Amino acid sequence: MSRKGLPVIHATEKVRIIMNFSKGAFICLFLFCLSTGGVHAAGPLSPVEAKYQAEYPALFEKYSKAVTLIESPGRNPAGLKEANVLLGEIIKANLNFAPAYVAYARLTFLLGFDPGQLSNNLRPSYAEGTTDRVQAAARQALNLEPSYADAYLPIAFAHIYWGEFEQARQALQMADALGSKSPWLYLYNAKILFGERKYDAAKLLYQFVLDQEVTDKSAYHHALFELANSYRFSRGYDEAEVWYLKAIDYAPRPSHLNTYASFLIYIRTDFDKAIEVGRRSMELETTYFTNFITGIAYYAKASTIEAESGEYAAQPYLDTATEIFPEMLTAMSQLGNHRNTRHLSWFLDRKIRKTIENARSRKQT
Amino acid sequence: MRIWFLLLMVISISFGIWETVDAVFFTPGIFDVAESYYFEFPLYAYFGFSFWGGLALLFALMTRKEWGYPLAFTYIIINFAVALLIGVVNILDETFMLKYLLAIAPPSERDIGFIAEYVAAPSTQLRAKVGLIVILLPSAYYLWLVRRNREYFCN
Structure with a gap:
């Protein structure tokens, strides 16, 4: 259930509780419920995305389609190419469409991933210049929208890739402080912990993401696979196998x-x-x-x-x-x-x- | 002895009432945590009882109402049961404490990696188990105290 999208259910539950109380209690508790209901009613879009959706609905539709393709768990090359075309069209139509730059940064990583060079220590390789392009796209989004929380996430990942964990942590804290709701916020924190060989802590964060209702399928898939890797490296081989199979079954x-x-x-x-x-x-x-x-x-x-x-x-x-x-x-x-x-x-x-x-x-x- | 009893009861009830206000107004994220365990409805019921039951108990203590005695008993037992339940869930599910700490920490101040590291530390897990045992003792003491001061509610 999308708790963000169904505040009515909460209201019904609350009404059931408060019927047991006196009239005065009813009013006070109703106010309590309203206050929490407001918290649950937050939409899945970030404030910056919502702003662009209101201002440029046609471009935002294209953007949403591109994001859906980027977030597909199977890494479909044709889908990624289509997303690239869509983002190109958006930027061509409006150079100041900040969410497209963040989506482009995410896409750059996916397109730059070199499966032929995946090393034995599970560290993925990227084509030369990928991280620079990612950083440039994300910084462009921040220039346009300085409070764009999700723009810090690709920057964090670029730092993680180069083993610059402190800078990555700072970028993630910025994203968190600005209110990012992206599951990648937790996944990148887990990646840092994994890089620092703190596998138990990483496992907790991956499990945390899996317990949430994540709409980003690629994030969910990533959490499944990395949880398996965390178990493998902490010598929990039986659990690792279970999670590998779940990740493979998923996509x-x-x-x-x-x-x-x-x-x-x-x-x-x-x-x-x-x-x-x-x-x-x-x-x-x-x-x-x-x-x-x-x-x-x-x-x-x-x-x-x-x-x-x-x-x-x-x-x-x-x-x-x-x-x-x-x-x-x-x-x-x-x-x-x-x-x-x-x-x-x-x-x-x-x-x-x-x-x-x-x-x-x-x-x- | 009676003053001691009243003082402890007032402290306990104030804590129960504050807990409700804090959860609803300052850390509503804990309802999301409860929802992930399908415990949202009982949690609302618990906070409702903590708040209104606490106020009623304060009234009963001030006016020495007879019904204050069963209410005090129920109040302590329910608080004890919820604390016990949370303690058990915390031991059975490692991610519970992480979810709880992430829910109550303001995003501008928290460090997700540090919280995860803290929760995963073996010393934290041990502390959670010891804490569960420790939490049972005051509840037992409170029950004994209420039982001992039963005549206080007979005005």
Whole structure:
């Protein structure tokens, strides 16, 4: 239920309570209820957005459509491109339409995200210049509307990305003080705590966002996935798996599937499931990282099969692995870097040595 | 002994009345927290009773009404039950304290990260458990005090 949108329900409940009291009590309590009812009646739009909605209804409609596309949880590239076009049209029509700059800053991050470079420590990579463009767009919005709370959020995220947690915290406090109602206010605070390895505190904030009635689906999705990561890093592996699955069920994103696959390989050592997840990720988007993680899952599976049933049984898995991800040396070092899969890297080590020896003997011949 | 009893009762009732005024006028965010636990209606009922029951109890104490005795008993038991309930929820649901602190702290002064860190600290969780036990003691004392001064309400 949108408590913001349904003040009538509160009023009914209140009337039911106050009927039990005397007439004087009725009037006083009614005043109490009115005062709290006012708090519940706040709309989902920020004051700045409401102002622009009233002044430029046609442009605001376009803006709302763009925001809906930006907030879609699955990161649909076509949708993001459409949002980009819509925002371009708005800014072209009115250079002073401040909310469009904030939406553009959010979109810049989504477009600048480079899934091919998602590193193993779960830190996403962005194309060069992304954070500068984000900061410039958000600052433009602040120049137009100095009290625009939500404009501080992209600035905070840019600082978080560069590990400048103190500046990020200041930006978030500004957003909070100016009355931001965005779930990203809590998510970015959680991100800082995660960056500082305070996983328990981060988990609380992610859970807090999940308990709210969040209309921004991408924020909800982000909270699900990051809660899983927080559990993973605080060694709550069972809970991490539950939250990974919830995030994937909510909206499958290749980067999330890849992270879940890496969890299955390095922590759960469930290679069959990792292959399945990796394959699903490759179906959605084929990047270096999807091939990398699926290839490693195949290499790991080939290693276990060879140990159990011999080289012949493992060969089909090895062939598929080399087809998907031919960099066997990288796969070996990845498996060797994790305690649970270290023993499997020896298999690849033997394979690499054997290949080199074969090449030498062929050369000698 | 009687003055001590009256003094404690007045302090307790004033606290109950102030709690209601504070919740409704200064920290209405706690109703959002209650709503997230489907507890909004009982909370309104509780605050209604705290406020009007408190005023009635003050009147009963001043005029030594006979019905003041059961009212005092009910007042203490309901306050005790709500405190107990909040304490139990706080232990069972880690996010409860976070939600509560975020609801009562003014956005211009709060640091969300710091509050989350404070709530997640093991010492805070321990304090919450100890606090739950501690809160039971004054309630028991109040009940004993009211029972002991039963004849005060028989004017």
